[in-house]
Amino acid sequence: MPAEATPVIRLEDYRPTDYQIDTVQLDFLLAPKDTRVTSQLALRRRPEAAMGAPLVLDGDGLVLESVALDGRPLAATAYTATPDRLTIHAPPAGPFTLEVVTRLDPGANTALMGLYLSNGVYTTQCEAEGFRRITYFLDRPDVLAVYTTRIEAPSAATVLLSNGNRVQAGPVPGTDRHFAVWHDPFPKPSYLFALVGGDLAAIKDTFRTMSGRTVELGIYCEAGKEERCRYAMDALKRSMRWDEERFGREYDLDVFNIVAVSDFNMGAMENKGLNIFNDKYVLVDPETGTDQDYAGVETVIAHEYFHNWTGNRITCRDWFQLCLKEGLTVFRDQEFSSDMRSRPVKRIADVVALRQHQFPEDAGPLAHPPRPTRYREINNFYTATVYEKGAEICRMLKTVLGEAGFRAGMDLYFERHDGRAATIEDFLASFADATGTDLSQFALWYRQAGTPVVSVRHAYDPASERFTLALRQELPVTPDRLPKHPDHIPIAFGLVGPDGQDLSFRRAAGAEVADGVLHLTTETAEIVFEGVKARPVPSLLRGFSAPVLLRSDLTTEDRLFLIGHDPDPFSRWEAAQSIALAALEAGAAEIAAGGAPSFDPRFAEALGRLAANDELDPAFRALALTLPGEGDVAQAIGKDVDPDAIHAARVALQAAVGRAVAAIATEAAGRNAPAEPYSPDAGNAGRRALRHAAWSLSIAAGEISSDDMRALYETAGNLTDRLAAMRLACHYGLACADDVLAAFLERYRGNPLVIDKWFTVQATIPAHETADRVAALTRHPAFSMKTPNRVYALLRSFASANPVGFNRPDGAGFGLIADMIAEIDPNNPAVAARLATAFRSYAMLEPRRRAAARAALSELAARPKLSRDVSDILHRTLEG
CATH class of the missing domain: 2.60.40.1730 (tricorn interacting facor f3 domain)
Incomplete structure (x- = not known):
């Protein structure tokens, strides 16, 4: 090789x-x-x-x-x-x-x-x-x-x-x-x-720092697109103020410039005083940007600005320390977005992204620690593990040390290492020294690959008023084959009583328990809570306090109770996801065996009560009404995965939930209609998300016709609604789909960033025939193999977000992507290598698909003159 x-x-x-x-x-x-x-x-x-x-x-x-x-x-x-x-x-x-x-x-x-x-x-x-x-x-x-x-x-x-x-x-x-x-x-x-x-054209502004200095701000773009930079400028100024208030970090130069370019391999780059951005993370307005685009601009603008201190003023000593700057800065941008928007909704969205991108990476041949110890091509280590898991480690550190301890450690880190190239050890030493905490075990999070599995059993003895939790952590074998040691896993928790309030307890023995956090530091632990007056339902891993897989013995009744009563929003959402995931696993198995799936109606009833509850954030309700993705189900099954069976099970459950809940969700969406004209603020974005969740349930239940969906598309007053209608029309195969696609293309023909969405909608149609559609779209006049955004929109979306199409049983999807990688590689190895990572989970497929994927990979690997970037990915994928 x-x-x-x-x-x-x-x-x-x-x-x-x-x-x-x-x-x-x-x-x-x-x-x-x-x-x-x-x-x-x-x-x-x-x-x-x-x-x-x-x-x-x-x-x-x-x-x-x-x-x-x-x-x-x-x-x-x-x-x-x-x-x-x-x-x-x-x-x-x-x-x-x-x-x-x-x-x-x-x-x-x-x-x-x-x-x-x-x-x-x-x-x-x-x-x-x-x-x-x-x-x-x-x-x-x-x-x-x-x-x-x-x-x-x-x-x-x-x-x-x-x-x-x-x-x-x-x-x-x-x-x-x-x-x-x-x-x-x-x-x-x-x-x-x-x-x-x-x-280039530009918009200009100024920012007055906390010490009274005036900084000249500029955002540069192609002429005629200046007005679409306004939101980015607003996000920049909010980022600068937030970093002063939350971390005491003031900008240091006289100018700060951003340039938006259309051809860029990455999302953006934090170069000192001159950030260069892929224009998709700068240019946005109501006609050409969705709610997700506005949130993306806000996050990426903040991320690159925050690098001025966590990446620029303090950089990494070597590329093995990449998560020192990236994981920490992702954590900072997540905190910023949480403060700008809804913290629970942002947390759920981040966990969804982590599970969709990082957990599969941890479970496959490309698994590596957040701080790897070896590499062949550093460009291939700009991964979800470095970024998203790196951020989770920083979040855990904050949970372990508390708000004040974390801030003290950050202050000492800035003081000690300003103007230096630092290491993970330098970073952790600042927190250890600032708080007097031994972080030697915590440091294992940076050195060990794989996602820990935490198993939990519980019991309650009413006579003694004792509640017992028995926990075990297991770390999977990963491609490095290194021995694993128990992590320090902070588990935020509550003991939810019959009235929905957290029960108090007199004391806890068996592990450190403080401030609502249980610290699991050994392979096994038994924690006994004394003085618990009623049987509780344990709410564990609140706020997703650690990036682990939680396997508990909670019953369906327990989880239904948590959906309706858990004070922690994340845990309420997680309870619903857990029920749905178990139902989808069972449903996929029944379909694969030639049967028909059946689902517990109580789950839909619980979702209906949640949808109707106007005391809850509409954005939260939209997330709770969204079933786990097919990739989540595949990861839960783990081996001999049949993507068609999973898809069929998800369609069936969506229909069952839709029949029970669509009318309730539609009424709730009507009561929570977004304000007009369009505003991208978090509140209105959440109301639109609830509206779209209602559309999804209604169409799954057969309660929206093709004409209805065409009308929703044609009357949409913003791109967010317009795109949602087009996606549903295409993904459910409605008769209006081709007309809607044609109208969308005609409307946005001159806007490449929006046409990218047109490509993505088609690339993710869940059907075997989509591989043929994608092949045809590579010859479309609007597509260019030399433009990273086009490649990501069409080919990467197909390979990474369409399990049915990419994993077509005859291997046509695998062959198509392998051919595209070979075609792109001579011109842009970085883009080709990113596309190649779509094969990372092929080994969990059922035998026919697994053999077809491996054949496509092996044939690609045998081609002459592959770049180092692509060869590295292929080698690790085939041999991992």
Whole structure:
């Protein structure tokens, strides 16, 4: 397999570079096919490095023009240059300056890493190892330097931006060119370097910091799209204020700029003072953005801004520490969004995302710890485990230490490590030292792969008024085959009494119990609560206080009780999900055996009472009325999964619930109608979500006709309602579906971000024939294999969010995606590798599908000249 030839990078081999770069001066002469880059590096040998150690700089496909040392050209024998490495054989003993000139072809850079030209705009993406595609460098996160960047370009490129503050700008005498010089006074690693040049429009604003400084804010985009940046600017200002209030973090430069570009591999990038965004996370308005788009813009704007302190001012020492900046910053953006919107609803949404993306990763061949110890290709470790599980670890840390202890640890972390490249150990030590807490066991969360399973049994003795919980934690075997040790699992809980109120207890023995949290630190534990006056129903893992799988002996009656009475919103939702999940597992088994599923009517009755309860947040009710996804059911079954049986069981349960609840939900939605005109605020978004949940139940019950759905589409006053109607029409195969699709395409033909949604709706139609539809759509004029957003909208949506279509029994879905990966890989390996992760759970499929998926993977792996990115994913998927 090609991946075998790729060297393995190991955490244990980390050592500092022999040389430190103190300052970097960059000069860019921008041209579409021949950009000239001059870098001047002020270097010095580290004291611990051997005298005369060679200086070895990273490159990636570079064309070298010249090398000079302290102003004098180097003799050809003094260095060795290849496209991927520059070695200076005998650098001076004292500080020295190295000047390197390289030439780039931005227009041909389809990988969208390094410096590239797309739609007339020069853009950079340097994380993780893109800077080495610009110039030779010590391209690693622990080399921090102060950058000054001069950009020169034709005057038609009206905007020239880089990191830091602009210190000079003007025309180049005697030419039709101009220049700008930017200086960033804060040392940063090369992955945070950024440059943008092009004819861009902007909206401007200012922000007054808590110390009274005025910061100039700018959001740049294609001309004509400025008004769609207004919400992003509002979200930015709210993020800046929130970070001051919650974490005491003030912005440090005189300017903060955001640029929205249409071709970008990632969601956004936190480059110091110059965030570059995929435009889908900036451009939004009622006509072209949904409620989910508004929430996404708010979250991603906040995430990248929060990186200014958790990622930029303090960066990671090496890429093994990636979750130090990403997990922590995801936690911070989740907290921000919770404060801006509904905290319970946001928490449920985050848990749904975790279970859909991270839990399958943990359960498959691509499982890895949040802080891995080895990798072949770092781009493949920008994963749900690093981001979402990393955030859950930070949340658990806050639960363990309490609000005050967590803030004290964060303050000490900022104080100790500002301007440094830190490690997970540095991070945890700040909290341990600030609170006097031993976190050595807690640190296992960063080192162990897999999702722990916590099993719970309970018993109540009315005579002694004792309630007992018996707990066991088990950690699964993962591809690394390393031995596992018990985690420190904080389990938030309550003992819900017959009246729906939490019962008090005199004391608890057998494990640490404090402030509503049970701390499970051993493989098994028995906790005895004394002085419990009535039989309680235990409400466990409130707020999803730990990223574990909970297996309890609660009965259906217990869970029905919690749906109606648990004071914790998450636990009420979880009780409903647990009943539905068990019903879907059983229903899928019955269908696979040739029978018909049957469901407990009490579940629908409980959902009906919940739907009718106007004291509950409409957004919460919408989530509670949504059944677990088919991927959730597959994960629960675990092996020999038949996606068609799961889909049939879910359709049947949806219909059964719909017949009992649709009218109630429709009436509730009518009582909670959103305000007009459209507003994206959380309250109105929740009311629309409840409306759409009612539509879903009604159509599943056969109570909405094709004409009804066409009318809902045509009378929709915003994209959120319009898209919901189109999705239901297509996914339920209504006669109006083709007409609605055609009308949607005609209406939004000139807006690529909305057309992406048109592709996604079709890619996720749950039918075997969808593979053929997707293949045809790859030839549609609006589709481009070179545009990441199009690939994600069509191909990744099909492969990752359509279990029926992708897992077609004859293997056609697998073959289609394997062919697409092979086609994309030569131009954009990062996008191809992300698409390849869709195969991560193939081993749990039933034998016929499993064999077909493996055959497609093996055939793909045998193709010549696969990128390192794709080879790494294929190797781990096939061998894991």
